[in-house]
Amino acid sequence: MISKEERHDFILVKIKKERKLVMTELAAELGVSEHTVRRDLKELSDAGLLRAIRGGATLRSNLPFDIYDRNNLDVMEKQAIAEKSITLLKDHQVVFFDGGTTTQAIAGNIPDSLNLTVVTHSLPIANILANLPNISLIFAGGAFCKSSLTMQGQQTISTFEEIYADVSFIGVCSLDPYRGLTARTREETAIKRVLCKNSMNIVAATTSNKLDTLASFLTCRASDISYLITEKDPSDRILQPYVEQGITIL
Template sequence: MKKEERQKIILDYLSKEHRVTSIELSGFLSVSEDTIRRDLKELSDQGLLKAVRGGAVAPSPIPLHYRKREKHDLENKKIIAEKAISYLKDGQVVFIDGGTTSLALVASFPYDLKLTVVTNSFPVAVLVEDLPNIELIFAGGKMCKISFATASIETIDFFRNFRADICILGICSIHHERGITGVFYEDSLIKQNMIQNSNFVIGISSVEKVETAESYFVCPIKDIDVLVTNISPEDEIFKVYKNAGITIL
């Protein structure tokens, strides 16, 4: 079997199982573990998977650029927003990051909801502008044109000045062993500070991001209190997260 054919089989296998071990692939493809490790490294270098100790996990399937993400999976974002809105009450201080699922949540805010929103997202800020009872505090710094959010040292430091009641955390990738990870270094540091300075953390994520991983660590899964997704919380994929003490909604 040629290398290209073997690597395609590895990617097809991973897309179905989300995680694979070198031992599994070695037996499945009848080649040595050394050959599999070389294949996984090549595929990881191309960004097609994330090589981890003993095997590999799938990367997030979500587009990187905001303009592509804002049109991606709109119906499921609405489902997630409808579930998550129940946690927001008048008088809270709420961190909201730059994810497009977070934006869908803001778009579902009742007109009379009274919050203080602290965000680094330009699109979130634009939506909040039209809500008369929501106070907006915007985190400054250098704008990332891929995410339409500020992402710099100034932004990272900014969130240390607050103690939020709730953090709405848009998740890029979540894996029961690898934790929550992101594509961009600065954005991952911002998320870390938001989590550390919040009393309660709500992770919002479509199920396609579950059991995937990216390059930059945000936090272990135990740091989030609730994971809101677009499918039933009884799905088998969430068993390990429930066992970690996370509420699935």
């Protein structure tokens, strides 16, 4: 019989891929009773690894999955966001790129012909842009964070502090119209704050499942954000509270 540890591992891998699980389906796949699955989901929920709901479980929006996991989530949505985001870019701009898989998607859609100066602390984004002929790339070095593949610390912050950008693409952990843009750690928040402070236009580019959620550390108020870009149509009612904060929706 499959052990509890194996069941828990199976559930966590599956919920990262599917984002929502149904108890009856899990019981059938694992070959155990619904009572056993209910108990497993409660234990994982109590540990903060998922959110148990009636009849199953959903993914917690603030789980600290690493960038390799997140690269496989919401691929089509991120591509739609990237295509909208590129419309904000013009020749000879200075652009900040925060870390994250959505900002990576944006970087991957920059056309070869666009002439930009890009500043980033993200290793994947630097790698994407290094081969574009008209990109002047400034890499903000520092202490390497393995889970996000970004640099952190005072050295990173100092690089961004010395530069003013036309546009800043901020990686979103959580965004709420009334409680603002928030992040999970002090380290990433410190960098995001500098990117926001030194940019003419703050762009929050995010899949809609991160809207109306809250993390621990405040980056900026919602009203400080210039543009919110999601996969949704700008007229979608879920976006109306952000319009009321003065944000332009794309």
